[in-house]
Amino acid sequence: MAIAIVFAEYGDPQVLRPIDIDPPTAAAGQVRVQVKAAGVNPVDVKLRRGDFAAAMPVDFPSRIGNEYAGIIDQVGDEVTGFAVGDHVLGSATGQCYAEYVVVDAADVVAKPAGIPWTVAAGLPAVGQTAHTALRQIVVRAGDTVLIHAAAGGVGTIATQLARLWGAAVIGTASERNHNYLRSLGATPVVYGDGLVERVHALAPAGVDAALDAIGGEAITVSLALVPDHGRIGTLVDAEAARTHGIQRVGGRSTVALRELVTLYDQGSLQLPIHATFPLTEAHHAHHEVQTGHVRGKVVLTMP
Template identity: 40%
Template sequence: MPKAYVHTRDGGPETEALTDLDRPRPGPGQILIAVRAAGVNPVDWKLREGFRRPGDPERVFPAVLGSEAAGVVAELGAGVTGFAVGDEVFGSTVGGAYAEYALLTAGVAAHKPAALSFPDAATLPVAAATAYDGVRQLALPRGATLLVTGAGGGVGSATVQIARAVGLRVVGVASEGKKDVVQALGAVHVSSGPGLAERVRAAAPDGIDAVYDLVGGQALAEAAELLKDRSRLVSAAAPLDAVTALGGARIERARTAAVLDAVAGLVVRGDLEPHVTRVLPLEEAGAALRAVEEGHALGKIVIEVAA
């Protein structure tokens, strides 16, 4: 039976296990892929702890962890067009990604360009697409200055690069341990922690035009102080009520194949480096998730599944 890394109930790491599960069957409009790589994201451990998005179905256990994957089409569900068995694809998963087989919704999956590796493709549906959606939502003119909190993580590093690719100046907030990474991406680094607003003012004396928040909490509150126009604040981390109380908005996710094609094109053209810093096998999925959950990961961590 195919292997999958699951959690058996809501809770902490003690609920996780590598187990055997029946091979999924694609329903109408779905494609089954043999997974080659799965991206690891903070939302993965949050869902394990019990977080649910509005509209999420009731969770059935054991539940496979993970939200994004790249692989090879193994089976097509009824009504699927535009894909064939053997195609290399990537997208957000239906029912988990840390597994030998996973389901994608065909309408929001994309073909993987030959020049894009499976590990790199697996970082795009959640992290890079979230970054792309937020930068597009802000719609800043070339030359504007964007402040990115959490700039050293998976979404943050993609945001910095996409913003730079469209002509923005970027100030990236991250820990001192991630300073070199943030600077290498083309951003001005500012250390995270209390007193953030003053450090940003010193680094960007001409001011900040917009904030892309990936941290929430005090960092978001201090970043908001820097804006004259609070409508130029978007967050992928803070709850809706916390963002709107500051005059900002949550990031509006497009979740389309067109966005996946766009971010893949950025990678192929060299404008976006997925910055995969660690690749672990499915058997070490727990270690991969711990690195992200504990906040020590630089860039993106990917789980690779043997062919």
């Protein structure tokens, strides 16, 4: 038997509970991974609360978790390039809070020895999201980019990627995270009233693009600062995207994930781990994430 985390109703973190399951079996084109660590993301919190219930209802009891790192222990037919014992990471929708996951081999990325398990598990979701989002709003060398919630998981990676691609970054964050953003190469700015004016003072020549990870005020501010609304991307506010002609951005790309892994392995990228919790304490991990004060990632670890 193996442990997986499920929730049988929408609610607070206490609805998360461990159950015993039969370990899954890799079919043709798939590998089974013995999970060493799994990332926890704000979208997991929203799913558990029922924020998406109207548009995307789940069948209870429902599995949860979208990113993992671990060791391949079973290889299906027709798989090439991977073998039992390989260390890997990747994404798998709604199943990663578990001791085993089965994934398509095409979506798996090799984990270099120099990347810790916790970082490897925390990188796929925020990394792929940040990379694809910046490409969608066409961030390039010479741009000035406004990144909202720049100290969070997606913001941390997006800030570093934009800087690596030659853009200047202004990042919104609480004041306690300003030195952290400076360490990533961003110019920090505090949230709240007067944000438009503060950003204008920092970028008198204007802002070329904006990435929003929080919605609300961030959308209003971005609309006021970025002349080309097609270069404003939101990860969370689909209604704003429809109303204002901005982009709903994000998505997965295995090619992008390989690039991110290489950058981390070369020392060009960092991903702080805010906290770790055992798999069976997933409810505590959700409590931490939903505070909104996470710098980097929260990760579940396996026995």
